[in-house]
Amino acid sequence: MKIDRERVQNTFAEYTGRYNAADPKIKLKIDHTYRVAELCELIAKDINLNEYETDVAWLTGMLHDVGRFEQIKRYGTFSDAQSVDHANFGADLLFKEGLIDTYVDDFYEDKYGAIVETAIRNHSKFRIDEGLDEYTVMFCNIIRDADKVDIFRVNIDTPPEEIYNVTTYDLKNSTITPEVMAAFDEKHAVLRAYKKTAVDNLAGHIALTFELVYPISTRIAKERGYLDKMMAFESDNDVTRKQFEEIRRKINEYVQSKDR
Structure with missing residues (x-):
């Protein structure tokens, strides 16, 4: 070839x-x-x-x-x-x-x-x-x-309403479903069938971090600020704000463990 x-x-x-x-x-x-x-x-x-x-x-x-x-x-x-x-x-x-x-x-x-x-x-x-x-x-x-690393970039360069075809209200007020949150405990990506709410899509993309195979991929996502900017999403829902606190903690712990 x-x-x-x-x-x-x-x-x-x-x-x-x-x-x-x-x-x-x-x-x-x-x-x-x-x-x-x-x-x-x-x-x-x-x-x-x-x-x-x-x-x-x-x-x-x-x-x-x-x-x-x-x-x-x-x-x-x-x-x-x-x-x-x-x-x-x-x-x-x-x-x-x-x-x-x-x-x-x-x-x-x-x-x-x-x-x-x-x-x-x-x-x-x-x-x-x-x-x-x-x-x-x-x-x-x-x-x-x-592909995953650039999906992260797209998430910070493009309004999420356009990416996920949702309204700002739904994105800011919906909560993350239990099945999606479970992926952060189990450290794996989220099945499409589990994504039920507008904000589930964003959380699901963040969870792709667990699937990165090569250290350079995780390093690029972290050093270029993709992960931090995605996780900085500000919800108008108190429950979702706490869920994102948990997501940030688990992703940061995971990324740090990959650096050792």
């Missing part, structure tokens, strides 16, 4: 140019893609992957959300629950309908083609598919970490 970064970027720009870049949702995903690719590269270098492996990780970042653009065009939403699984949808566009051939040559001539496809299909799953070899799992974890 031959990876020409300039070609990949030009192809991505041409592809996304078919959609309405003036739409904030489209621009959000374009910007997100470039940042995730950069984070994939940072993680790959930090774990001492070679130059080609780093290019593969970067390529996965560039391609991971290709399905988002057609998703919003066809369904008018980025909600997978209300439309399609965007990871599999994008992977099908790339690897079943041949879109990948516009990005790289000889995609299926070595093992990395299958690795990229597997990583893209697994990047937004609650858990990575069982039975994968450790090398493939590593690339899955790189894109999953990079």
Whole structure:
């Protein structure tokens, strides 16, 4: 598989140019893609992957959300629950309908083609598919970490009302459901089915911290202020304010434990 970064970027720009870049949702995903690719590269270098492996990780970042653009065009939403699984949808566009051939040559001539496809299909799953070899799992974890870290950034750069499609009143006055709070005790991400209230979505994104695999990912999220700014959410509900005090305590304890 031959990876020409300039070609990949030009192809991505041409592809996304078919959609309405003036739409904030489209621009959000374009910007997100470039940042995730950069984070994939940072993680790959930090774990001492070679130059080609780093290019593969970067390529996965560039391609991971290709399905988002057609998703919003066809369904008018980025909600997978209300439309399609965007990871599999994008992977099908790339690897079943041949879109990948516009990005790289000889995609299926070595093992990395299958690795990229597997990583893209697994990047937004609650858990990575069982039975994968450790090398493939590593690339899955790189894109999953990079995606999560930039999700944190999106949460502080974009009004939460836009991200979660909720009103300010609901966001400021709802409480976090017990199942979502339990994730902070058990130190894991929150299943989508457990998110019932407007503020559950924010808490669920904060809980992604527990799923970060590589130390550099946690370090970036902390050093760039993403976690602190997300946890600084100010609720108008006394119960929720106490819940966020508990979230801050548990996340900070967890991050500190990863630094030791």
